Amino acid sequence: MTADEALAEIARHAEPGRAEGMRAYHKIDRPYLGVPNPALNDITRGWRQTLPVEDRVALARDLWLTDVFEARLAAAKLLTQARIRPDDAAWRLICDWVPQFDSWAIADHACMAGQRRLTADPSRLETVAHWTESPHMWTRRAALVITLPWAKMNFPSEQDLAIRDRVLGWAASYAEDRDWFIQKAVGWWIRDLSKHDRARAESFLEAHGARLKPFARREAGKYL
Known part of the structure; x- marks a missing residue:
């Protein structure tokens, strides 16, 4: 599945007028499609069930790069799963996202994915420790x-x-x-x-x- 195909599937669940309200609420200048979170949960659950880990990580990476609000949430949801084996690529991708955080909703979804990877391997806390000294507030x-x-x-x-x-x-x-x-x-x-x-x-x-x-x-x- 390509990012364009995934975006098209997400966009089919857009609700009229919702995108404008989301843009006003989140106050971050990026594209919003107007898709409610429960719909994103259903879509990404299906992707997690059908895509192998390598493809999930690749799709998450490509969706994040679109900078579309719902695409970034979907990218995080693709990696929000307790058991991912192997999970090193997923953890590295989540860490790559952290310096790009600019809003609480996207940051929290990505961190929920990161929580699973961190509890799976607590030695990764050494990476997180460096975040505490970052000049970037979201990090x-x-x-x-x-x-x-x-x-x-x-x-x-x-x-x-x-x-x-x-x-x-x-x-x-x-x-x-x-x-x-x-x-x-x-x-x-x-x-x-x-x-x-x-x-x-x-x-x-x-x-x-x-x-x-x-x-x-x-x-x-x-x-x-």
Whole structure:
């Protein structure tokens, strides 16, 4: 399947007038087709079931390059699967996308794909660690979004707890970053953590909560 064929299939699900609303909502200048997310889920599920891994990665790469909003979401959804073997090419492609993030919706979909690849091979966290020092805000934010599985684990291993503490260190280093999206990501991570590891969430807020913006502090403590 070529990117043109895939785009044509996506476009068949466009809803009249929806593209204009999406453009106004996301505030990023790129093409929008007006296709709802459930339709994209159905389309990409079919592609994942029929395309071999190599073809899925190639199609994801080509769809991303179109810069069409729904195509970039579809590219990420093509790689959002727990079991992909081999998955090195998928992980490299997701990492290539990170410096190109420019909106939360596309970034979050790509990070959801990355979460599967990261939990499949936690040694990849060494790559993510470098993102925390990037001058690109969306890359710094991605380091928290892609590691959210470690905030949500009910029965973490010792290795998982070490990763959890490492990411909490990254979140602490972001506490004085005034960017709204960074603050939101910190609040999101601690909020999710509080439902599974109340002690660590409370300890984080006691040590760093005063340095967060008020809205992020409220978000982090929502369930405490």
